[in-house]
Amino acid sequence: MRQLLNILIFIGVLIVSKQSVAYPDFIGYGYSSCITCHYNGLGGGALNDYGRALFATEITSRAVFPDSMEEETIGNASGFLVTQQMPWFFRPGIKYRGLYFQQNPNGSNEVNKWVNMQRDFNLNFFFDKKQNVSLITTASYADFDVPETTIDKWSIYAKEFYVRIKQSNNLWWYAGQMDKAYGIRNVDHTAVNRFPASDVGLNQYGQSLGVMAHFTYPVWDIAVNPFFGSVYTVSEKRQQGVAVTGEYQVYEKFKVGGSVLASESDQTRWRLAGVMTRMGLSKGTSVLAEAGLKEQTRKGTNLDPQLGSYAWVQSMVAITRGYNVLTTIEHSKDDIQKSSSENLKYTFGLLAFPLPRTEFRASLSNGKTNLDGAGVDDSWALQTQVHVSY
Template sequence: MRQLLKISFLIGAFLVSKQAVAYPDFIGYGYSSCITCHYSGLGGGALNDYGRALFATEITSRSVFPASMDEEAIAASSGFLITKPLPWYFRPGIKYRGLYFQQNPNGSNEVNKWVNMQSDFNLNFFFDKKQTFALITTASYTAFDVPETTIDKWTIYAKEFYLRFKQSNNLWWYAGQMDKAYGIRNVDHMAVNRFPATDVGLNQYGQSLGVMAHFTYPTWDIAVNPFFGNVYTVPEKRQVGVSVVGEYQVYEKFKVGGSVLASESDETRWRLVGGTARWGLSKGSSLLAEAGLKEQTRKGTNLDPVLGAYAWVQSMVAIARGYNILTTIEQSRDDIQKSSAENLKYSFGLLAFPLPRTEFRLGLSNGKTNLDGTGVDDTWALQTQVHFSY
């Protein structure tokens, strides 16, 4: 952990001297509330009209637009039908993510593979012009079987579907299948703070039926989310419980927060607690961090609960508008009460938005496993990703 903190400090010091683009959270630009750009108040999922315009005018490279085209015209061309307006009562969207990766390049166990990570279609309906009452839906096409679910390869399923009601400017209600309220919703669903190797359900397929009350004010917000399990998860793995997430603005562009989650299925009980920080260091510059504890209990056995820990730090540094350096540090241990493996992962690469509605990633990651008395070879992975959002 001391090594992780030292590296995090160096990244923070480096960021102070350069402009960066905060993605997915724009706290460096003063956009501290996710509801500004997303239909979901906690972020993730489809972008609203303002989020689409912001993507075009803040994130995408300016070089692809003619010099005569001002920012207002660029924003006006960010709609689903380019400049043609849609009826007020619905908004569609399309999202595709593809990944090509090389594991252990040039090694004896080299692996080369293309993965269709995400193929989503959003269709969002509004029952009044002020969007006080809305139905948010996402259909997803999967190219592989999803373990411990009824989602088969090459099928289309309803990934999320929930009703959203704005009771007031300070209180929003959600009901249906949606992402759980916990931690920072970073886009990397394989990150340690998304718990990809567990059934706790915070990763790409971790949506759950539930209700959520989101209280939001200028300096603080909190969301309470009872949930009842994903409709596609096999019954014995279906996690039922409650989570709470909140943030407080210490000062402008600096927010600290916390999350707790308690849930269980017929087989496993989970208890999670985490702290978060989002720091806008200067205009556009940001640093995101999350760390916490995770306790897993295997029900129906004589095994003691296993208490683990995780930490995640991510920074972005802008080279030019639309081109950024992405750095991520991850650390985790499955059992901090006994001698167990410590897993570290360092990732560094390019995050680019060279064209409207397009994202490109090129990154190199190094994985280390530290275990007393045992030597484990490092793992390396070279990844190329292409994202299309329409």
């Protein structure tokens, strides 16, 4: 409880302090709806043409461009073929994300490793010029066996594929394999609010077959998402259920919301509930936070359900255009009703967009685990990450 109190105090400091600038999302630029920049209305996945131009003209450093070059010229060069116009019915994209990490540096159990986290190729098709009906697809390459799935090592698989239909300005439909509608879709799939060590399926392999209705209005939006499990998940672990998420805009650049999810497989039942907030503090600056409860029931056993908690806060302090300080605090407890481990993680580092289509991260993480009557040595990790999108 003391750690949770510390996290709540930290959130409060971020919100009331005018000296703290943060932007882990674009709400600081006034873009409070993810559908402005992404084909998926809840964020994540491929960027649309506007999102590509925004990345080039508002997020990326101008250092490589002469002062005489106008922002419009930079934005017009953000397409897949640079300045060459693509056919209206087709948009491709390529994304790569690689991570080099060093665990417990200079320790007896030091680990050094390079991981290819993301190698995606997007093929997006549109059946009319206004993109009222679209087919969004992402193929990914795996260089290792993905546990508890049918994805084999050295294989290319269809990560996501769904049809998007715009019924009106206020209602969008999605059908196919896609990310579930829960919580804040931060890019770090190892974060506690993505439940990386569970089979609930919110991490990078958590896409699921389903349908989604997304209602979006100027000050609020809500998405309802029945899902039926991934085509790659082994049958006994395939989670089926429903997720609902929504946000309300209290005032400009400040949104609050919540999410619920109920699902089960032959082996496990999950119930999730969380609250979240996104606040823009000034142009290009914002803070995100999410906290909630997670209940896991192991079916076919005499074990009681485990009711755990999680909290995640991320801030980004702008140094100059294209360069930011990224800070994350994460907290989780497996069972708040019984004695169980309590995990706390602090991450501090640099997030930079030095060149068009590129992202660079360097961070230091400290992990703490608290057990009743026992202490565990802190874990440390140095990470360097490179992301290229085209």
